[in-house]
Amino acid sequence: MALYSEKVMDHFRNPRNVGSIEDADGIGEVGNPVCGDIMKIYLKINKEQVIDDVKFETFGCGSAIASSSMATELIKGQPVSEALKLTNKAVTEALDGLPAHKLHCSVLAEEAIKTAVKDYYDKNSIPYDPADFPAGEDCEHCAMH
């Protein structure tokens, strides 16, 4: 019995959408080096508010890289409104599950996307309810250090 599902290993070994977007419309970064994981999501959003392109950069473990890869796959080509509905549960399910102590990685993926969308809204003065977005860059674990 391997630590990770085949799906996780596939997305870890062959991550989709790795890289950055120079003229991104929204960028979201969550996590920090002390905790051992950082995810950064770049979004290219068109006039119809559809995500034309998405890239990610991740510092972290196998499940962090796989979660970022899967999350970008799930929102690519989707309207921004749909991307905002992406939950960590959906990312985990799409990966055929994650070990319990790695669920935090899928949470980071969800938060990175939301943070990138928030950045896009801010840049384009689009109103939103701040309660729908993660509070800041601090992850829950870091309070413990």
Add this chain to the structure above:
Amino acid sequence: MFIYADNAATTSVSKTALDAMLPCFTENYGNPSSLYEVGQNAKSALEGARNDIAAVLNASPRDIYFTSGGSEADNQAIVSAARIGEKKGKKHIISSKFEHHAVLHTLKKLEKEGFEITLLDVHSNGIVDPKEVADAIKEDTCLVTIMYANNEIGTIQPVKEIGAICREKGVLFHTDAVQAAGHLHIDVEDQNIDMLSISGHKFHGPKGTGVLYARCGILLTNIIEGGAQERGKRGGTENVPAIVGMAAALKEENANIDENAGKLIKVRDRIIAGLAKIPYSELNGDKEKRLPGNINFCFEGIEGESLLLLLDDKGICASSGSACTSGSLDPSHVLLAIGRPHEVAHGSLRLSLGNDITEEAADYIIRSVDEVVTYLRNMSPFWKDLVSGKRPHVFKEFMEV
């Protein structure tokens, strides 16, 4: 290529050990406590193993107690010393910050009981300073427990000097020699060791076996109550096949100890020199005073678990002190103890070589680690921040070799 470079985690059972074990399953299967022949044959095998292990340690066979492993031996040694101490009103124990958890967690338990625990610094080179041991000893110190060699960074501690200090001050000295046995010479007389723990599966013996050496006159406290086995100090029918295998493995490793060390050190230093060429990386622990087969590096900008998974894809088995591999939120307490900040401790790699390592395999390891680190850095936003200067580097571009 398949390279097993995690021998500090466990080792394969040697042919010598296996051959010694097999008859104990099917021929000498008796209970050593039984008086008929198959029982007494098992007893002979058991006592033969005790003699062999005693000879390697330069100890008396009657001071050798078989346990289920290093952890049990550590537990029993520390608890025994604590019980001896508390009878005399001595409730202070000295250890170091980077001991194995079998030691640290036992100390934590005693602390809750009211013992005072001093954990000495291990400095940036990962070595306890004997002078600091001497300074820490108080009137009520009942035990000093310092490991012989660290399990993660392989640094070798000055056990003989520490033992001499303890003897002079009349304090018991225990050393967790789990990583040392079979790789470094052990002489409990010359090195002033009162108690010592070893584990069979770290030197090509089977898992589930260990030894507690306790000098004659040290009253042991049972961890496992039961029959009269092990002079009444460790209940339970002895695991004769495993004990015999452990003894055979230790005897063999010890017979070849200098030859193996010479070969390993050469390959180890070749790998260290190769990995040192990866920018912003550094060796953990003293370069000279380390186990012959231990290499431990930190690489900036990457995380250890993803490094291990990709090395596994290349056929290399290794380990890391990252939080993700330990299942806890914090990275290795050993790396933190030598002063590595969290962010680089997450990016650590331990290679512990086996005697069969070749220079060709060493070069393959260097190439593979270089490739994987470069690949992971290229997708790491943390690395990008380091390169752009947005976050400060911890290491210099190149370590001094």
